[in-house]
Amino acid sequence: MGVGRFYFAKTGAPVYGRAQPSAPPPYPPPQGGREKILLVLPAYGLRDYGRPLGHGLNALGLSPHRLILVETAHRKDTLWAMEEALHSRAVAAVAGFIDQIDLKTNQRLQLAATDCGLPLFLLRPAEFLEASAAATRWRVGAAPAARDRFGLITRARWRLSLERCRNGRTGEWMVEYDHVAHRFSLAAALADPAISRSTSETGEREPSLRRAS
Numbered sequence: 001m002g003v004g005r006f007y008f009a010k011t012g013a014p015v016y017g018r019a020q021p022s023a024p025p026p027y028p029p030p031q032g033g034r035e036k037i038l039l040v041l042p043a044y045g046l047r048d049y050g051r052p053l054g055h056g057l058n059a060l061g062l063s064p065h066r067l068i069l070v071e072t073a074h075r076k077d078t079l080w081a082m083e084e085a086l087h088s089r090a091v092a093a094v095a096g097f098i099d100q101i102d103l104k105t106n107q108r109l110q111l112a113a114t115d116c117g118l119p120l121f122l123l124r125p126a127e128f129l130e131a132s133a134a135a136t137r138w139r140v141g142a143a144p145a146a147r148d149r150f151g152l153i154t155r156a157r158w159r160l161s162l163e164r165c166r167n168g169r170t171g172e173w174m175v176e177y178d179h180v181a182h183r184f185s186l187a188a189a190l191a192d193p194a195i196s197r198s199t200s201e202t203g204e205r206e207p208s209l210r211r212a213s
Contacts (some may be wrong), residue, residue: 038085040070040096042078061182086112095121107133137164143174157187
């Protein structure tokens with residue numbers, strides 16, 4: 001495993017939404033006996049984005065009882081909490097919001113995640129693009145939701161851009177969450193070639209993802 005970096009627009013963080021499913025989805029059993037996910041949020045992250053909402057987590061198939069939320073006052077505390085969580089090997093994954101991080105610290109976290117065999121996700125503001133030891137770098141943004149004929153939202157959508165991938169290829173996708181199958185998939189307009197051709201013929205195109213400068 002290794003470090004992955006995600007860049008969010010302020011309107012693109014899905015777990016802070018207010019979706020309210022009629023019933024909790026059936027959650028898959030945890031793998032390897034570890035079911036908890038540690039999320040580290042510093043004070044400035046809470047100020048800009050707020051705390052994760054249980055209904056939003058439920059809507060994306062993540063039971064809120066699996067989330068351990070750690071709130072920190074300073075950047076150094078955030079980095080320490082993530083690194084200690086990795087070394088403990090007590091959780092299934094570690095994620096943390098961090099605005100600035102130097103390359104040396106980034107490399108230390110990468111080594112810790114690799115040695116412990118755990119995924120580590122650094123959630124970053126979109127404006128920070130300094131050098132990184134992360135295996136991948138994703139940019140995540142909001143996209144217009146799919147709606148039914150009455151105009152009601154049926155599936156939430158996001159724009160994904162893989163801007164860096166070690167030993168792999170980059171790319172751009174629009175994905176949607178299926179609340180019935182409890183999984184993400186390509187949006188129909190991209191997954192169905194016939195729909196894509198029809199879209200191109202009519203001249204209607206989805207707005208493109210913004211590339212990092």
